[in-house]
Amino acid sequence: xxxxxxTLLADLLRQALNSVAPDHVDTPIVLERPKQASHGDFSxxxxxxxxxxxRRSPRDLAALLMAELPASTQVAKVEVAGAGFINFTLAADxxxxxxxxxxxQGASFGRGAATGTKVQIEFVSANPTGPLHVGHGRGAAxxxxxxxxxxxxxxxxxxxYYVNDAGRQMDILALSTWLRYLANFDIxxxxxxxxxxxxxxxxxxxxxxNAHGDRFAKVTAEQVLAGVCSVEDDKEDHLDGLIANAKRxxxxxxxxxxxxALTEQLGDCREDLEAFGVPFDKWFSEKSLFDTGxxxxxxxxxxxxxxxxxxxxAKWFRSSTFGDEKDRVVQRENGLFTYFASDIAYHLNKYERxxxxxxxxxxxxxxxxxxxxxxxxxxxxxxxxxxEVALVQFAVLYRNGQKAAMSTRSxxxxxxxxxxxxxxxxxxxxxxxLRKSDQHLDFDLDLAKSQSNENPVYYIQYAHAxxxxxxxxxxxxxxxxxxxxxxxxxGERELALCAxxxxxxxxxxxAAADYAPHQVAFYLKDLAGEFHxxxxxxxxxxxxxxxxxxxxxxxxxxxxxxxSGLALLGVxxxxxx
Numbered sequence: 395x396x397x398x399x400x401t402l403l404a405d406l407l408r409q410a411l412n413s414v415a416p417d418h419v420d421t422p423i424v425l426e427r428p429k430q431a432s433h434g435d436f437s438x439x440x441x442x443x444x445x446x447x448x449r450r451s452p453r454d455l456a457a458l459l460m461a462e463l464p465a466s467t468q469v470a471k472v473e474v475a476g477a478g479f480i481n482f483t484l485a486a487d488x489x490x491x492x493x494x495x496x497x498x499q500g501a502s503f504g505r506g507a508a509t510g511t512k513v514q515i516e517f518v519s520a521n522p523t524g525p526l527h528v529g530h531g532r533g534a535a536x537x538x539x540x541x542x543x544x545x546x547x548x549x550x551x552x553x554x555y556y557v558n559d560a561g562r563q564m565d566i567l568a569l570s571t572w573l574r575y576l577a578n579f580d581i582x583x584x585x586x587x588x589x590x591x592x593x594x595x596x597x598x599x600x601x602x603x604n605a606h607g608d609r610f611a612k613v614t615a616e617q618v619l620a621g622v623c624s625v626e627d628d629k630e631d632h633l634d635g636l637i638a639n640a641k642r643x644x645x646x647x648x649x650x651x652x653x654x655a656l657t658e659q660l661g662d663c664r665e666d667l668e669a670f671g672v673p674f675d676k677w678f679s680e681k682s683l684f685d686t687g688x689x690x691x692x693x694x695x696x697x698x699x700x701x702x703x704x705x706x707x708a709k710w711f712r713s714s715t716f717g718d719e720k721d722r723v724v725q726r727e728n729g730l731f732t733y734f735a736s737d738i739a740y741h742l743n744k745y746e747r748x749x750x751x752x753x754x755x756x757x758x759x760x761x762x763x764x765x766x767x768x769x770x771x772x773x774x775x776x777x778x779x780x781x782e783v784a785l786v787q788f789a790v791l792y793r794n795g796q797k798a799a800m801s802t803r804s805x806x807x808x809x810x811x812x813x814x815x816x817x818x819x820x821x822x823x824x825x826x827x828l829r830k831s832d833q834h835l836d837f838d839l840d841l842a843k844s845q846s847n848e849n850p851v852y853y854i855q856y857a858h859a860x861x862x863x864x865x866x867x868x869x870x871x872x873x874x875x876x877x878x879x880x881x882x883x884x885g886e887r888e889l890a891l892c893a894x895x896x897x898x899x900x901x902x903x904x905a906a907a908d909y910a911p912h913q914v915a916f917y918l919k920d921l922a923g924e925f926h927x928x929x930x931x932x933x934x935x936x937x938x939x940x941x942x943x944x945x946x947x948x949x950x951x952x953x954x955x956x957x958s959g960l961a962l963l964g965v966x967x968x969x970x971x
Contacts, residue, residue: 399488399896400425402468403436407480410462411440414455418444425482427897434471434481435489435893441478452478489892490880496895496951497876501958504898506548506906513549514744515541516678517755518667519556522660523567524592526667527807529757532835533786534810535826535964537755538672539911540784542962547906552749555674556740559656560681561733565637566590567659568652572610572640574599575651576618579611583618586625586633598658602651610651613643666811670819671964683739689731692739692774693724701773711738716769719762738770745776753909758785758832784909789826789835798839817842823964824851827911845971847926850919854956855968857922857929861953862969864934868946878947879940887928888948894921898955902962911963918959925952 404423412419421443425436441456448455456474463472468488475481496503517537520530538553545551558564570590573583578599585591602610622635641648660677667674683689693709696702701712707727711734714721724735744752756763764783772778791798791808799808814822821842828850829835847853865872883892898917905913934949936942957967 406463410459413462414458434483436482438480456480489889490883492896493947493951496954509548511549511750513751514552514749515753516554521558521563526810528813529788531810532789532826534672535823536831539827539963543911544906547902553674554676556678558680567655569637569640570595571598571655575602578603583615588629683736689736689739692742713766713769718765752781754783758787786831787834789837791837793839820965821851854918854922856971857925858956858967859971861949875947878944882941882944891924
């Protein structure tokens with residue numbers, strides 16, 4: 395028996411369509427699983443699709459199609475329902491055949507055939523200027539899960555982190571670190587309110603002192619502040635003045651301070667993400683775009699196409715022509731390129747690397763950035779349909795039913811590392827993908843730590859542990875389960891479980907197409923729920939050996955799909971709880 399009855403039914407409908415309406419034989423055939431079990435295992439709206447072009451009643455067309463359906467032993471019943479839907483009920487052995495498919499294919503069950511599509515997913519890409527916080531955590535969990543789902547669906551996926559290692563933010567971090575370092579030698583410069591305030595900056599200053607003594611402290615506070623406007627006059631100009639003085643006073647040593655701060659924070663970020671189970675294939679340096687001349691080449695290309703104009707000494711990209719709310723500066727009057735210019739170059743680089751689909755995962759607050767980037771891609775003459783952006787909303791933490799503080803008195807956000815320590819990696823990864831990425835997420839810390847059926851992570855992992863326990867009690871040879879008499883699986887709950895297993899591949903393809911790994915999370919909750927219901931209603935280790943082997947085979951198949959699904963979401967499958 396085929397483990398893919400959906401393909402069989404589509405073939406049967408295509409043959410019937412060829413008989414009833416040969417001129418419409420190319421009409422797409424859609425088969426969906428009805429929400430109500432009483433409506434059968436699959437339903438098709440083919441008759442409703444054909445009604446208007448054929449000028450016939452949908453129900454009449456449905457009856458004609460049903461009459462022309464070739465007979466199949468895998469179909470128990472076909473009926474016309476509602477406005478003209480064709481509902482199919484599968485034969486029991488067509489449903490249970492999925493058990494052998496899962497057991498024989500193992501971890502490959504549900505994996506899509508290779509599509510040949512090269513997909514690049516860029517996510518997290520937080521400035522390496524401090525620890526990752528809980529907001530970054532949701533983007534990390536979503537991006538990693540989406541990448542795994544798309545890979546499992548058959549695409550070739552490249553996971554990438556864009557390192558903002560050039561530009562003003564890194565200069566601010568370098569300055570912040572140096573000022574904290576100077577304080578160790580009683581060189582007290584009022585710390586700018588818009589510099590990086592976290593304790594990690596103080597720690598980096600102490601590390602430099604411990605390793606290099608006063609090597610970078612051959613200055614006075616007056617020299618650091620020389621010619622710098624006051625914070626009250628303009629805090630941004632004040633900060634830029636301090637940066638300029640740091641570069642002048644330190645000379646070549648400024649690059650050492652800059653690179654030390656970058657290396658420390660980027661290393662912390664890598665370590666945090668690896669511990670979170672979020673791998674990257676490439677860490678792409680923004681600085682490399684300048685070093686290779688790609689930023690200048692991208693701006694020159696836009697200029698040659700007539701998309702750049704000069705105003706007040708600066709070069710502007712005509713992004714308003716492409717749907718942006720206003721034009722954007724790409725090169726300032728002082729000759730320095732803007733962050734937007736390097737972003738244009740980065741996306742040009744993505745296209746030049748030959749990806750078929752380019753997916754950027756951004757925080758929802760970057761929504762307004764989409765038109766200008768898409769506009770730049772179009773202006774460069776590149777196909778915009780390859781470029782897509784998935785937005786991730788912030789996560790709000792709750793404890794004891796109350797909104798938890800997201801930042802400390804010093805202004806530091808709750809870090810991803812702190813959250814992982816509090817509730818564990820599994821709960822973090824699963825709870826982060828429980829909602830569509832563009833929906834607000836309320837993260838219930840108490841629920842995430844609870845060992846109850848209300849905690850979806852615990853509920854799913856407990857189902858896996860239960861199956862492991864039963865198979866351990868059986869103490870048989872699992873390969874013998876491939877010889878199970880699956881006809882013994884004739885109970886309503888057992889057939890429902892089989893139908894749920896058969897839907898796994900469909901869920902994977904849907905989740906990949908919609909950029910929606912939460913669909914996998916929902917599927918696993920449903921699969922675990924149906925297993926627990928069956929487990930509580932029936933005994934596995936019965937005296938009837940044929941029945942026992944059949945039930946154990948089904949349980950083992952459920953276990954495999956739970957393991958595969960949880961792995962896609964970065965969640966473990968413990969064998970005991």
